[in-house]
Amino acid sequence: MTEHSAETRTPSTPATPTEPTIATVTFLRPAAPAPADSEWSDWDDSATAFPPMPTVAPAVTGPDDRTVVLDTARVVLEETTAPAPVATGKVEKVDLDDFDADAPLIPVWMHSAEGWAAWAGVFARARRRDFRRWVRRQPTQRGHVRQFGRGTRRTHEWVVGFEGVRVQSAAHTAHVLTREAKLAARSARFTPRILGTKKELAMKAAERATKAAEEAVALHKKAKKDRNRARNLRAGVAYGPPMAAIGGGYVMGGGLGLAAGLLSTFAGGAFLGRKPYDEDADWTTDWRSLGDGDRMSAPMLDQAFRAAKVIGSEESLRVVQMPMLDARGAWTAVLDLPPGIPAKRAIRATDELAAAFGVEEAQVSIAKRGRSGRIELYVSRDLPFTEKAAPGPLLALDAAANFWGPISIGPDVRGLPISISVVERSGLIGGEPGAGKSASGNTILLAAALDPRVILVLADGKGGGDLEPFEHLCECFEGDADPEAFYELLKEQVEDMKRRYALLKKLGKRKVTEELAAKYPELRQKLIWVDELMFYTTDEEYGKKITKLLRNLVSRGRAAGIITFCATQKPGSDVIDTSLRDLLSIRWALRCTTPEASDTILGKGAAASGYSAKAIQSEMRGAGLLWAEGTNPTMVRADYYTDEQVEELLARATEWRRAAGTLPSAPMALVDQLRAQGDEDALLLAAVLDTFAAHANQDGPTEWLPGQLLVDELKAAGHTVTAEKLGALIVRTDEEKAKRPWGEKGSRLTGYPLARVEAAATGRFGLTA
Numbered sequence: 001m002t003e004h005s006a007e008t009r010t011p012s013t014p015a016t017p018t019e020p021t022i023a024t025v026t027f028l029r030p031a032a033p034a035p036a037d038s039e040w041s042d043w044d045d046s047a048t049a050f051p052p053m054p055t056v057a058p059a060v061t062g063p064d065d066r067t068v069v070l071d072t073a074r075v076v077l078e079e080t081t082a083p084a085p086v087a088t089g090k091v092e093k094v095d096l097d098d099f100d101a102d103a104p105l106i107p108v109w110m111h112s113a114e115g116w117a118a119w120a121g122v123f124a125r126a127r128r129r130d131f132r133r134w135v136r137r138q139p140t141q142r143g144h145v146r147q148f149g150r151g152t153r154r155t156h157e158w159v160v161g162f163e164g165v166r167v168q169s170a171a172h173t174a175h176v177l178t179r180e181a182k183l184a185a186r187s188a189r190f191t192p193r194i195l196g197t198k199k200e201l202a203m204k205a206a207e208r209a210t211k212a213a214e215e216a217v218a219l220h221k222k223a224k225k226d227r228n229r230a231r232n233l234r235a236g237v238a239y240g241p242p243m244a245a246i247g248g249g250y251v252m253g254g255g256l257g258l259a260a261g262l263l264s265t266f267a268g269g270a271f272l273g274r275k276p277y278d279e280d281a282d283w284t285t286d287w288r289s290l291g292d293g294d295r296m297s298a299p300m301l302d303q304a305f306r307a308a309k310v311i312g313s314e315e316s317l318r319v320v321q322m323p324m325l326d327a328r329g330a331w332t333a334v335l336d337l338p339p340g341i342p343a344k345r346a347i348r349a350t351d352e353l354a355a356a357f358g359v360e361e362a363q364v365s366i367a368k369r370g371r372s373g374r375i376e377l378y379v380s381r382d383l384p385f386t387e388k389a390a391p392g393p394l395l396a397l398d399a400a401a402n403f404w405g406p407i408s409i410g411p412d413v414r415g416l417p418i419s420i421s422v423v424e425r426s427g428l429i430g431g432e433p434g435a436g437k438s439a440s441g442n443t444i445l446l447a448a449a450l451d452p453r454v455i456l457v458l459a460d461g462k463g464g465g466d467l468e469p470f471e472h473l474c475e476c477f478e479g480d481a482d483p484e485a486f487y488e489l490l491k492e493q494v495e496d497m498k499r500r501y502a503l504l505k506k507l508g509k510r511k512v513t514e515e516l517a518a519k520y521p522e523l524r525q526k527l528i529w530v531d532e533l534m535f536y537t538t539d540e541e542y543g544k545k546i547t548k549l550l551r552n553l554v555s556r557g558r559a560a561g562i563i564t565f566c567a568t569q570k571p572g573s574d575v576i577d578t579s580l581r582d583l584l585s586i587r588w589a590l591r592c593t594t595p596e597a598s599d600t601i602l603g604k605g606a607a608a609s610g611y612s613a614k615a616i617q618s619e620m621r622g623a624g625l626l627w628a629e630g631t632n633p634t635m636v637r638a639d640y641y642t643d644e645q646v647e648e649l650l651a652r653a654t655e656w657r658r659a660a661g662t663l664p665s666a667p668m669a670l671v672d673q674l675r676a677q678g679d680e681d682a683l684l685l686a687a688v689l690d691t692f693a694a695h696a697n698q699d700g701p702t703e704w705l706p707g708q709l710l711v712d713e714l715k716a717a718g719h720t721v722t723a724e725k726l727g728a729l730i731v732r733t734d735e736e737k738a739k740r741p742w743g744e745k746g747s748r749l750t751g752y753p754l755a756r757v758e759a760a761a762t763g764r765f766g767l768t769a
């Protein structure tokens with residue numbers, strides 16, 4: 001046996017492959033007692049499986065001692081081998097999650113009964129907890145029964161779709177047009193035939209209304225048909241598979257198949273309704289509005305009215321007519337405010353409501369509906385009155401208009417035509433420059449011009465050409481912006497008003513009616529239109545006089561058939577005296593720069609009540625707040641007529657007035673005025689003027705003729721005249737008697753200037769040239 005030097009090594013130090021393995025020196029103590037449990041617990045299992053051995057060998061007493069000592073026995077092995085396990089009596093722990101490197105990924109517990117038992121216990125406990133959670137969830141919004149209910153509801157809503165809104169809108173339109181057709185037919189039926197033109201107009205209006213009603217009814221029927229077809233198609237897609245699953249399962253599997261079909265249908269419905277409605281209707285977490293393209297709903301209305309401080313945080317609205325889209329793509333609804341809240345509070349909060357809905361103020365229209373606490377809300381999807389204007393209704397007239405009846409002004413924000421009556425009324429139109437006063441005024445001026453019975457008196461304080469096309473139809477016209485001429489014009493109208501009242505008093509009547517005006521032409525309706533009134537009323541010399549005369553006409557002329565309309569930019573107290581402005585009953589406020597300017601037109605407090613022309617955008621040309629009928633102003637866009645259309649309508653008006661004999665005659669020439677006198681000298685002077693006209697050339701009228709030439713031609717025309725008689729009739733100055741060259745030879749002769757002849761005629765008979 002070969003000896004090697006002793007080397008200390010800890011039991012935990014492994015042997016390297018190149019190092020020889022050394023046998024362990026072991027002391028056997030068979031008589032020693034086993035260690036106590038406390039001593040076993042003090043061992044370090046991570047270091048070694050046995051307690052440490054003593055470093056000094058026990059003494060040997062003799063050969064009979066049962067203790068055997070293997071003294072410094074070292075065994076060198078040629079191959080590296082692991083030491084054999086030594087039984088210690090301790091139970092070895094098994095890691096059930098350990099994997100064998102050479103085996104598939106199968107946990108160790110699958111090879112033992114204990115592992116299967118542990119896994120089964122964990123699985124059972126997990127399933128029991130899942131069942132308990134499922135039971136607790138069923139009464140909540142996420143329960144399967146409620147999920148199935150929501151899924152069924154959502155499926156039904158998808159099947160119903162949105163076509164019903166279109167059907168409702170078409171039905172509403174059909175009802176309105178049908179009612180209008182009935183009224184038109186009744187009016188045509190009871191209009192006497194002796195009225196002639198009026199009867200024909202009523203019959204044509206009834207025919208047009210009936211045609212429109214029939215078209216609306218046809219559109220309603222078509223909308224219903226389209227709605228039913230779309231609903232049936234979606235119903236087949238939504239309800240076909242569940243019915244097929246239930247029926248097929250019953251046919252193929254009987255009761256079990258039926259149960260399987262019902263279960264699959266229930267699972268599909270629960271899947272569709274897995275998301276609660278509360279999350280869909282939560283407006284506080286993710287704010288949306290009409291401006292974002294959302295649908296108007298009851299939660300949105302409550303939230304918007306609360307944000308605008310119209311109703312309290314705990315109050316809600318009552319929806320009388322559900323929110324729906326009309327034919328123009330705008331939302332409309334009829335709402336009842338909570339008790340004690342008047343409609344004017346909502347009207348005053350139009351700006352705040354527009355901000356809550358996410359739209360412009362001009363897109364929101366609120367009107368009182370029937371009673372104080374009920375409002376009609378209208379929110380257009382786009383800014384109204386920005387599209388191209390449709391042709392005005394006057395272009396469709398094939399007969400004279402009736403200024404005694406309603407006058408079409410234009411559509412409102414809903415697209416419905418607005419008409420007013422101006423009988424015994426007066427009006428004021430105001431707005432900033434470029435707001436469309438002239439174009440808006442044409443709606444009234446053209447209606448008056450197309451009625452041959454109406455007398456027109458126009459004054460253009462702007463001095464432009466806006467009213468010039470109407471001049472030939474006017475009894476009096478002032479187009480030079482001359483305050484003095486306008487003052488004289490008003491004096492004539494006041495005298496005419498006095499004559500009208502004298503005739504009414506004689507007839508025993510209190511006011512002019514349509515029948516009375518038809519019988520007495522002196523009492524025909526008269527329209528006095530004043531454009532840019534500010535220029536006249538601010539004149540230092542005639543301003544107060546003009547205001548006084550206008551106030552007289554407005555206050556007293558209504559019953560006499562005199563209608564007065566004034567147009568100006570800002571009708572403040574410095575422009576129009578309040579005593580005159582307050583008498584003008586019809587107010588039309590076009591776009592204004594400030595709420596105060598709007599109040600000068602509509603009246604004090606209108607802007608505070610929610611009616612301000614400042615809200616009108618610059619793109620809304622011709623739009624304004626019209627306060628004529630009802631208790632509140634209405635946003636209206638005036639019918640627009642191009643210059644060519646105005647000329648066309650005025651040409652019709654001229655022909656109709658000429659046929660009716662009411663076209664104002666043009667100023668008579670001096671020659672015709674002299675002949676109308678019937679006097680011998682007047683006829684002689686007319687013949688002299690005819691002689692001058694006969695000798696006119698391409699350069700213009702002849703300014704001078706020899707006396708002898710005049711005498712000869714007058715005698716040839718059959719007049720008894722001499723040079724002395726002619727000289728006595730036309731008195732000349734010495735300068736005018738001077739000889740002038742005449743003819744090809746240039747002979748110098750005495751003669752008469754044309755100006756002297758005209759002066760003699762006008763001076764003697766009081767005529768105008």
